[in-house]
Amino acid sequence: MKRKWWQDAIIYQIYLRSFKDSNNDGIGDFNGLTSKLEYLKDLGIDAVWVSPHYDSPMDDNGYDIRDYYKVSEDYGTIEDVKNFIKKSHSMDIKVIFDLVLNHTSDEHEWFKAAKDPNHRDHKKYHDYYIWQPPKYDAEGKRMMPTNWRSWFGGPVWEYNEATNEYYLHIFSKKMPDLNWRNEEMKNDLKAITQWWIDLGVDGFRVDASNHLEKNWEFPDAHPGYEHFSSLPKHHEYLEEFGKEIFGPNDIMAMGEAGGATKEEAVKYCGYENDEFDMLIHFGHVWADCDDNNHLTPGKWAKGSIDLPHIKGSFYRWHSMLQGLGWNLIYWHNHDHPRVISHYGNDQEFHDLSGKMLCYTLHLMPGTPICYQGEEIGMTNVDYDNLSDFRDVEVYTEYDNFISFGATHEIAMQALRDRSRDNARSPYQWDDSEYAGFSDKSPWMNVIRNKDRINLENQVKNKHSIYSVYKDVFHLRKEFNVANGIMTFIDIENPDSYIYLNELELVDLLVVANFTGKKITIELDLDLQKFSFFRSNYERRDAESKMVLRPYETIVYKKEK
Ligand code: NOJ
Ligand code: CA
Numbered sequence: 001m002k003r004k005w006w007q008d009a010i011i012y013q014i015y016l017r018s019f020k021d022s023n024n025d026g027i028g029d030f031n032g033l034t035s036k037l038e039y040l041k042d043l044g045i046d047a048v049w050v051s052p053h054y055d056s057p058m059d060d061n062g063y064d065i066r067d068y069y070k071v072s073e074d075y076g077t078i079e080d081v082k083n084f085i086k087k088s089h090s091m092d093i094k095v096i097f098d099l100v101l102n103h104t105s106d107e108h109e110w111f112k113a114a115k116d117p118n119h120r121d122h123k124k125y126h127d128y129y130i131w132q133p134p135k136y137d138a139e140g141k142r143m144m145p146t147n148w149r150s151w152f153g154g155p156v157w158e159y160n161e162a163t164n165e166y167y168l169h170i171f172s173k174k175m176p177d178l179n180w181r182n183e184e185m186k187n188d189l190k191a192i193t194q195w196w197i198d199l200g201v202d203g204f205r206v207d208a209s210n211h212l213e214k215n216w217e218f219p220d221a222h223p224g225y226e227h228f229s230s231l232p233k234h235h236e237y238l239e240e241f242g243k244e245i246f247g248p249n250d251i252m253a254m255g256e257a258g259g260a261t262k263e264e265a266v267k268y269c270g271y272e273n274d275e276f277d278m279l280i281h282f283g284h285v286w287a288d289c290d291d292n293n294h295l296t297p298g299k300w301a302k303g304s305i306d307l308p309h310i311k312g313s314f315y316r317w318h319s320m321l322q323g324l325g326w327n328l329i330y331w332h333n334h335d336h337p338r339v340i341s342h343y344g345n346d347q348e349f350h351d352l353s354g355k356m357l358c359y360t361l362h363l364m365p366g367t368p369i370c371y372q373g374e375e376i377g378m379t380n381v382d383y384d385n386l387s388d389f390r391d392v393e394v395y396t397e398y399d400n401f402i403s404f405g406a407t408h409e410i411a412m413q414a415l416r417d418r419s420r421d422n423a424r425s426p427y428q429w430d431d432s433e434y435a436g437f438s439d440k441s442p443w444m445n446v447i448r449n450k451d452r453i454n455l456e457n458q459v460k461n462k463h464s465i466y467s468v469y470k471d472v473f474h475l476r477k478e479f480n481v482a483n484g485i486m487t488f489i490d491i492e493n494p495d496s497y498i499y500l501n502e503l504e505l506v507d508l509l510v511v512a513n514f515t516g517k518k519i520t521i522e523l524d525l526d527l528q529k530f531s532f533f534r535s536n537y538e539r540r541d542a543e544s545k546m547v548l549r550p551y552e553t554i555v556y557k558k559e560k
Helices: 030-035 037-043 078-090 109-115 122-126 183-198 233-246 262-269 307-321 350-362 392-403 408-418 455-460 465-478
Strands: 011-014 047-050 067-071 094-100 157-160 165-168 203-207 252-256 278-280 328-330 367-371 485-488 496-502 506-513 519-522 531-535 545-548 553-559
Touching (some): 030 037, 037 465, 047 203, 067 183, 094 252, 233 262, 262 278, 278 328, 328 350, 350 367, 350 465, 350 553, 455 465, 496 519, 506 519
Parallel strands (some): 011 047, 047 094, 203 252
Antiparallel strands (some): 531 553
């Protein structure tokens, strides 16, 4: 297969709302992003993935689209988008937009027609969504069609009086799910996608891609995720889309999907398959949940880190796709806590653990995504009040925690540890009042640590986390790191993160202590040939037995 641009690319994920505000309304926008392209280029970025920018009532920050052909006024105009694409391309930066195909906003024209029997287009659009009649209990009381639970914590059904039906929404109730069994609906989505391709977009990240098909038998099940996730038929839809739209236009597509078998992984992103080019998978993301916490259960329960699980997931994807498809690596996105607070240490060992996280992830093979602010070690939020949070998910889940018996303080701590808002606070460009993000109070508060953790400081410091990211991104290119064959050493070890990445010209051995305590490791390799290359402490030769200090990470290099 001819090598594609995205196999050698470093992708940077932009959460538009929080990256850079150009007109001081407190909201990040396209012109703000465009003004920072030089920064991204200098960091070594080849492509940017921009979170949804379409017209939206912003119930879920733009994942609820009201008009796919319009740019949200919050983010600018279509001219601003064109200008952004043009400038990116002139700097050899590819543009990846977010494509939301699983649902629309309830304010989308299709849904307005679908829910209103008197609307002139009701007949056509009703079937664009998923409707079920109510059930009734013994007393004749109206009940939901199933007891399935939405990803945001409440039921998946919302009643529509005008038709005496419920519509399905696996996310918020302002995000009705589309019916992928409807051909006209699919054609409309294809036309939308083609329209953005014609504007010059190079790729898409396809939102919620494994949820497109539902179990239309609608059996009861709680939470019932298996009835709207990864059902076999969603592969048919994706293949159709890929064959008709992505492939012929030479568009890079990356989907997102939870756990997958090897067979499925190859369907998603095998070289010979048409669905996607790469897949955002989640095996490594929630490797620290405490199953015994019943007050803030599930992803909200912070427990101890299961490092073998994290390494195991990265290794599994690397080997499943070896020779068959292309892998993608990343620490986290806009739906997860900040990696330094989650898997590193955002206090005493902020600097050391930030560098450790860079070396351990970004020297692995595959195409990496760096989430905005990761390169300066931005942390989780420090909000004191519930009203400081913005995410639609937070509010349903907060009520759930209280109903499970959590105190306000326990619930708040769960939000500070695990909510999606952690990744969404404004980018910390400098130590000015609003961190250089805006001159006006932003839509979401800046974190207090901006005085210490900000880009301006880190650019000045040759030994900052930022400097390590820049250096590592450079190394990725120099040594073709993406192409390597990776093996972990002592993968079951709960504290160490050690792997060998075998490349064309050199082998890289990354030896890391993933913890804040001293650990002893053993290296059963011919170490003679490995010379010191990089470290977050000082220079140190490799030995068969080594005591590593907190988060100590050393990279060794073997010339071939
Ligand atoms: C996944 C996106 O990453 C998330 O932010 C969003 O809420 C859901 N899909 C629904 O679109
Ligand atoms: Ca703005």
